[in-house]
Amino acid sequence: MLDCLAVGVGGFVGSVLRYLAGLAAPSSSGFPVHTLLINVAGSFALALIAGLVLQGLVSNERLSLLLRVGLCGGFTTFSTFSFETMSLMGEGQMLMACAYAALSVALCVAAAFAGTMLARML
Template sequence: MMSVLCVGAGGFVGAVSRYGLGLIPLASGLPLVTLLINFTGSVVIGAVAEAASLAPTALPREAVLFLKVGLCGGFTTFSTFSLETLELIEGGQWAVAGAYALASVVLCVAGVLAGKLLARTLVPAA
């Protein structure tokens, strides 16, 4: 039961944070806020996953569930990214849609790598 509460609490924090950041007005043809949310979530999930694997006792299981499954799951916006990409395509903005999709995938994979490298630097191996 504690695991479910940890995931739910993390999901709440992540979703509310995503909503709040989504209110930031950025004038651009590219959905930059969603891209930045996905990148940030990728860095966090990479760091948490790496920290948990480097020093399994440093992060309690509940903390990993809160951060990785709950917070990052509620915060990142892949479904929003997909909808925005399709809307760009439907609006005839093929090049912008392609650039957005490519940037999202490349940046978010790089974000996970950055998070893992950050954790390796900051978290001593057990």
């Protein structure tokens, strides 16, 4: 139960930070630069935290959950996607990494399209 609380606290903080970051960098061009920057920052943060965990510099599992799953997950799930793709590449699984990246983008965009269409129908 304490692990769930740690993830929840981290998720709360990450979500609030994402909201504030979106307010701080409004885009007038129509290109979602704030989301792009949030996703890049989240990808960097997750990889950094995971590296610190692997090196034993962050050894408290609950703190690791709070930071990796909660904070980064609340800030952006794109960080997890990026880290997993990089991990597959690091393991020499280039075809799987490319397939995962292509499917993730294609399916998520398709799902967003489907959700938009369903919302318009309701």
